[in-house]
Amino acid sequence: MKDFIKKNLPKKSQSLSEWYNRVVMLAELADYGPARGTMIFRPYGYAIWETVQKYMDEKIKASGVENAYFPLFIPESLLAKEKDHIKGFAPELAVVTIGGGEELKERLVVRPTSETIMYQAYANWIKSWRDLPVLVNQWNNVVRWEKRTYLFLRTLEFLWQEGHCAHATWEESWERVLWGIKLYEQTYREIFALPTVVGRKSESEKFAGGVATLTCEVLMPEGKALQGCTSHDLGQNFSRAQNIKFQDKDRSAKYVWQNSWGFTTRSIGGMLMAHGDDAGAVLPPRAAPVQVVIILAKSETDVTEYAKKVELELVQLGLRVKLDDREEESMGYKINKWELRGVPLRIEIGIKEVRSQNLTIVRRDNQTRLLISNNNLGTVKTLLDTIQSDMLARQERFLAENTFEAITYNRFSEIMKTTKGFIKAFWCERAECEMTIKEETKASTRCLPLDAPKENGVCVKCGEPAIHRWLFAQAY
């Protein structure tokens, strides 16, 4: 396996995208589907999504939002109700034209997102202020016809949750927009051990049909940004387009205020790319389907029994444990296999460990070896917590070290030509400068960080007055 990895896995630093694709395939996280641009979530990769789902679903429900399920197919005319929305999504649509052997009178779009189909129902359901807020979420699949695809990161079909709420006031709706983006920021931090920059998208980068979009931007190893998720303030754009009105307490008819927020399987790709190393994936303990793998140096009765006892005790501690007792694979092969798969902790058990009633335990993230006593298995749990926070700390350092400030356009261009990374720079907020910067440096506005202070500056491009430093980066 060592040889196999050496032969098949380029160094991460040499060819990130090649390394990434190979790790995803060899670690059995995902595979390509037969139709161009589609992917298969293999059990090991899907289990990461299940962990995210469990974590987020509990928080979504605790906040009063209920799950539902709306249809996959949207009649073309319905999708077109909000003009900016259809303009934004038109180039990315998959369209069903034949059903039951016959050409359809009205073509059906496979949902790229569910605003229009959900809000048609909301228009029927909402009559009075008593029916508000409507707080609904769904876990489903959506399809966007991407030209160039990338496992997890950009695929024709992906999985996500999309929350869609309707409120009586803008203030209440905006609270939910913020709540959404904070949930995502927390999920990245707590589960994926990834810090993000939270902020507002520019007009040109915001959601098609929305008023404002919040995003979590993640910095990837080669200095490019990954848009990690989004939470949209839809204002009354859709309620006006789809006539969603309620009778308020004062008996006047008003349009509802809406928001939508989504977190996708793309996040798994970001997590894999950020933490992995030359030996393969490195999974944060809270995201890992297997947190501890136990490998037997010899498959003798004593060793197996001891290993099973350890396995049972770790399971009872609430850990996700795998005992690898396959006889036909060598110790070295198994070590490489589980390193490739990124299991946070590896326990090696041989005769020596049985005799001493100790365990040899190896951290995946930094290869530290420890000898711990069998009487003290609780330390395994503590160790997993330490790994999780160490991984986050490493990424925080990386983010800090690769976030630059640029006052001059020369400096801006130079960074984008060399190290890349995030740049904080004053921007006049005119689309023209934004476009020129992108054409010349490949860097786009990522967001205006929520915590950005109001300052007196001049646009890095045109020198006109600018009051905020925006975050720029090249993006996926």
Add this chain to the structure above:
Amino acid sequence: MKDFIKKNLPKKSQSLSEWYNRVVMLAELADYGPARGTMIFRPYGYAIWETVQKYMDEKIKASGVENAYFPLFIPESLLAKEKDHIKGFAPELAVVTIGGGEELKERLVVRPTSETIMYQAYANWIKSWRDLPVLVNQWNNVVRWEKRTYLFLRTLEFLWQEGHCAHATWEESWERVLWGIKLYEQTYREIFALPTVVGRKSESEKFAGGVATLTCEVLMPEGKALQGCTSHDLGQNFSRAQNIKFQDKDRSAKYVWQNSWGFTTRSIGGMLMAHGDDAGAVLPPRAAPVQVVIILAKSETDVTEYAKKVELELVQLGLRVKLDDREEESMGYKINKWELRGVPLRIEIGIKEVRSQNLTIVRRDNQTRLLISNNNLGTVKTLLDTIQSDMLARQERFLAENTFEAITYNRFSEIMKTTKGFIKAFWCERAECEMTIKEETKASTRCLPLDAPKENGVCVKCGEPAIHRWLFAQAY
């Protein structure tokens, strides 16, 4: 609301399908989607599916099966690999012909089921006996172009789980087929309080492309059968068509043995139809999103505080509780609303209850009223168990009373013309008789019950020798 229900809800016994549609809509379980034949699972209906998912998913995982996710789109040529499979599904397909604004070179079928797309991957993944068994399940959406649709029971798009396993031997695969159908039988009994008849489908009714199909058949109130779920022995049909081979221990190359098994949201429709009454839905406690609703007779401080205390204690017992303290609705309105929604237990709290520290509690299934002490809230839990088993017992009685034996074809026809129900009758197992019986009586073979003894009989239709009594019924 009473008036509202009276006006809008026909009696169940008078017009079952009309009653059913109204209950589903009025109880906010589901709604129609904008595209013909599609449906919206509203939060109250979707929560039932989540309960089923949680129950089944734990058992699926405990049996060693892992979840994964395969693409929605199947290239047309791939679906056509197994000849009987494509023949069976061809009339029901939704086809994507346009993607990203361009006509596709190869049309993409929206999955009606995932055998072909999953097994193409299996062919790549499986090399040796060491890779077996492959035990994979997915929770997803599928599309079948149905002509006439019915909320939950028959919709263009539905939700389900589909398990797909590959084994080295037929015996091992058959074990899994049986395991699947037993899981479903148990889910119907334990969660939905519905007894089923488990058996094997006839050749004409089995899965397109399979060798044998097991089914759970559920008897609906008007004496028609609902095919509740299926578990298929696929033999080597797909492994031969898609070339899924493994090298066995003896080094010879062999085709794998496969099975697939699915349980859909249609089951929720069966459950609603079976248990409901003239006042609306009646949900079995284990399936109910809300198990206990607390209604305030007056919204005075004392009453509200007492109700909140009761709510908290019931939640702490692990129950799903809803406190309805909406002030603008009358007591009568609320009672009818929650009866319509089928909540198993209703607790009514007024001044009287606060003074006596008692609770008035009403069973939804039989309208029994009880007074219980506030000190003894554990009885609420017991009461829910009693309701669950009483509901099952009622359905078992209904099934027994409506399962007939018919030796003569006259008797067979008479039953199908009058009471309907299940008929056990000898059948020679020739497709010709099966077809004639269906044309003349509308009854089709539902299954050969797994526990049917071998007997010496004559076919109810043609008089030729027959060794088994098959189960017949008119079907949805």
